[in-house]
Amino acid sequence: MREFFESYIVPYFNFWVYVILMMIGMFAMITKNNLIKKLIGMSIFQTAIILFYVSLGVKDGATIPIYFHEHKEESHAEGTSEDAHHKEEESSHESVGPGILTDAERKQAHLEAGDHTPHGEAAGHAVNPDEFTNPLPHVLMLTAIVVGVATLGVALAVCQLIYREFGTLEESEILTQIKQSNHG
Amino acid sequence: MGMRILGFIAVFVTGALLTYGVADFPKWGDPHSPANAGEVSTYFIQNTKADTHVPNIVTAVLADYRGYDTMFETVVIFIAGVAIMAILRVLATIPPGHQPVQYDPRKKIAYDPIISVTCRLIVPVIQLFALYVVAHGHHSPGGGFQGGVILGASFILIAITSNLRSALRRFSEKRFIFIACAGALIYSGFGLTTLLFGRNFLDYGVLSKIMFDTDEVMARSHSMLGVEIGVMLTVTAIMFAIYANLSSRGALRGGL
Numbered sequence: 001m002r003e004f005f006e007s008y009i010v011p012y013f014n015f016w017v018y019v020i021l022m023m024i025g026m027f028a029m030i031t032k033n034n035l036i037k038k039l040i041g042m043s044i045f046q047t048a049i050i051l052f053y054v055s056l057g058v059k060d061g062a063t064i065p066i067y068f069h070e071h072k073e074e075s076h077a078e079g080t081s082e083d084a085h086h087k088e089e090e091s092s093h094e095s096v097g098p099g100i101l102t103d104a105e106r107k108q109a110h111l112e113a114g115d116h117t118p119h120g121e122a123a124g125h126a127v128n129p130d131e132f133t134n135p136l137p138h139v140l141m142l143t144a145i146v147v148g149v150a151t152l153g154v155a156l157a158v159c160q161l162i163y164r165e166f167g168t169l170e171e172s173e174i175l176t177q178i179k180q181s182n183h184g
Numbered sequence: 185m186g187m188r189i190l191g192f193i194a195v196f197v198t199g200a201l202l203t204y205g206v207a208d209f210p211k212w213g214d215p216h217s218p219a220n221a222g223e224v225s226t227y228f229i230q231n232t233k234a235d236t237h238v239p240n241i242v243t244a245v246l247a248d249y250r251g252y253d254t255m256f257e258t259v260v261i262f263i264a265g266v267a268i269m270a271i272l273r274v275l276a277t278i279p280p281g282h283q284p285v286q287y288d289p290r291k292k293i294a295y296d297p298i299i300s301v302t303c304r305l306i307v308p309v310i311q312l313f314a315l316y317v318v319a320h321g322h323h324s325p326g327g328g329f330q331g332g333v334i335l336g337a338s339f340i341l342i343a344i345t346s347n348l349r350s351a352l353r354r355f356s357e358k359r360f361i362f363i364a365c366a367g368a369l370i371y372s373g374f375g376l377t378t379l380l381f382g383r384n385f386l387d388y389g390v391l392s393k394i395m396f397d398t399d400e401v402m403a404r405s406h407s408m409l410g411v412e413i414g415v416m417l418t419v420t421a422i423m424f425a426i427y428a429n430l431s432s433r434g435a436l437r438g439g440l
Binding site for chain 1: 187188190191192194195198199202203206207209210211212213214215217219220221224225226228229230232233239240241242245246250253254257260261263264265267268271272323324325327329419423426429430433434
């Protein structure tokens with residue numbers, strides 16, 4: 001049991017959560033009678049997919065996909081005692097996480113990764129892709145959230161229109177009203 | 185009841201299939217999974233700085249590499265706002281017997297000095313923060329969509345804490361429709377300008393010719409800011425339009 005837990009649940013935790021959330025949303029969309037509850041289910045479904053994508057972009061020991069600002073050159077130029085202290089602080093800070101590497105470490109990691117891209121070299125700034133989380137899922141989900149807001153807004157507007165027309169948001173009652181008006 | 189059982193069976197089968205596939209996915213945080221070690225995201229991480237001078241890779245990918253996507257995303261938002269206004273706003277005036285309920289805001293909502301004063305103090309801060317999120321979107325998490333939503337939320341806060349009428353006095357219907365159009369036009373205007381210089385649509389580099397003291401790479405960074413401002417305008421206006429129409433059933437009077 002413990003072995004199963006450690007090999008199938010823990011490394012894939014994000015996928016389990018997304019499957020469960022997505023099924024909750026789908027169940028609400030299929031079985032709920034109230035249109036607003038269906039919409040809530042749709043939102044849960046969308047959130048599950050957003051979670052899925054964003055969790056795909058996670059890398060161990062990587063930081064957010066924003067480049068570090070280079071103020072090391074400036075501190076080299078000055079070199080006062082206060083500055084040395086500052087540098088010391090900086091270097092101790094640098095050893096904290098694998099996301100923040102010194103230049104030498106960065107170069108080493110780059111060589112180990114074995115990719116020499118002309119662009120990175122030309123900029124004089126070799127970037128190791130393992131340092132930053134994958135930006136692409138973030139961008140895709142940013143737009144997916146926007147589409148989610150747009151669809152939710154339009155759906156709520158349609159719900160208001162339905163309520164104004166039928167006086168109810170229960171699907172079964174709306175269907176009987178439509179059937180009656182068709183027969184009569 | 186039968187629907188519930190049928191739905192449960194459908195959900196159970198789908199869920200079982202999805203969990204069956206879970207073991208084939210990459211492990212949590214694996215830097216060498218196909219999605220993370222793929223050519224595209226590696227290219228973005230390694231070359232964004234040289235290509236655009238923008239530290240925030242997400243902003244650069246959003247506004248430059250995937251500029252078409254974002255432009256039509258803005259158009260999606262715009263169309264959603266127009267659709268909501270078409271669904272609710274127009275019909276609200278048609279039926280003469282169906283008069284929308286007219287609240288007297290002062291009677292309906294008790295005036296609360298604590299809420300009112302807090303809101304008055306906090307709204308300028310929220311709006312300033314929204315502008316910061318947009319303007320600083322190159323260097324920190326942020327950008328047009330996020331800043332636009334925050335700015336729109338500040339107007340919604342006014343509408344919630346006092347009433348819809350005082351929010352509409354600051355941001356009238358005519359104004360938010362105009363601003364929504366302006367935002368979408370700013371974005372596509374950047375694309376058109378690049379076309380006029382003989383480059384591809386939304387290939388910002390050529391705009392260095394009309395920007396003061398920039399090279400091709402820096403022009404991309406500046407154009408991204410302009411594009412993000414367009415996105416912000418549209419999102420702000422449409423967020424408030426959605427709220428105003430939904431809360432007042434399209435009458436833009438009374439409201440919650």
